[in-house]
Amino acid sequence: MTNLLPGQRGIGLVPQDGALFDHLTVRQHLEFALEVRGWAPERRESRSQELAEWLGLTLLMDRLPAGMSGGERQRVALGRALAFHPPVLCLDEPLSALDDQTRGEIVAVLTEIRNRTGITILHITHNRSEAERLADRILHLRDGRLES
């Protein structure tokens, strides 16, 4: 895995701050990985619509990231990472920068993703209660060693 290029690893990444592309609309974010893969426009459109409905982004499709709330940004980042059907989703502290209400909203979205897709989610967090609430299995990283 280490020697593979990031694109070959099949991991959808959602960084802590979302790292959205400032010049792209929500629709272009959702279709980004599909365009890189050369999907036909109709297929891309249908996948982005599906994700938008699922993540509650239908009204934001033509918006740029500037001015979006923390929860909206995270949902766009999740949609962007899920679009190409990766077998693994890696979330780097996706809840840490959110207020309580938005956190609840994203937790619900994450639970739905898990239930709908059965995808393996590697959820990195410093918050024990968050881990206990969401995880099937908890691994501790301590002094550079992984403990279960």
Add this chain to the structure above:
Amino acid sequence: MSPPTDTPSSPSIDESRRGLDLGSDRRFLAALILLGGTYVILLLAMVVADLFYTTPGHLWHALGSPEIRYAIRLSLLSCTLTTLLSLWVAVPIGYLMARFEFPGRAILDALLDIPIVLPPLVIGLSLLILFQTAPLRALETVFPVTYAVPSVILAQFMVACAFAVRTLRTTFAQINPRQEQVAMTLGCNRAQAFWRVVLPAARPGILTAATLAWARALGEFGPILVFSGATRMKTEVLPTTVFLELSVGRLEAAVAVSLLMMGSAVVALLLVRTWGGTGLGGGTSLQHK
């Protein structure tokens, strides 16, 4: 909660303020405005003095002169070409310097600043000497550079490009590398991540670099004088015109051409401001030499 009482244990507001000099903020601001204002007034006074020295007739006469019209055309052409060449080189250098660690990076960093710190005259002299070497003299037999139009562009490019590099380096450094990393997890290779994510994000900085390179090239004089000469209707750009008109005592024409250049510089700077401060790094001064 009981209202505050004026007892020895809780001193009055007046007492708590004793010894403070809260009115000094206004004096501090006044001092800042006074000190900074001197410079601004001097700048404005210079422009106003130029404006009063010349008349629309002088400007019209200057614009009617074939030599000055040639200089305007050559200035516009050479500055535009210089800008395109500068971006062509500064985008890759700026990106490499902002993103990659490699041996000799510090030396390269210092090298890239040479055109900024050296007197422009020295750049011209160094170019002249470079073109005296055997390989470049051989080149000049088929493609004349020294004392010809290409030398004007090369002299402008050597200086303007350094400013574009500095601006773009700051621009790329300010773009979160995580965006590229995410693009790569989404299936992009590094080149695709650059074209699809980094370059569009750098657009305001690229426009700023282009405007600065253009304005810097317009004001370039020292290296052009040494490397290209000051031949009328051949290697004469607008700063050369000012120099030539001044040297024969035609002060009105020199001032008229100076005003033309000032106008162009103001337009260029306003464009930079319009495009925002993104990517404005340390190398953004536009000193005319």
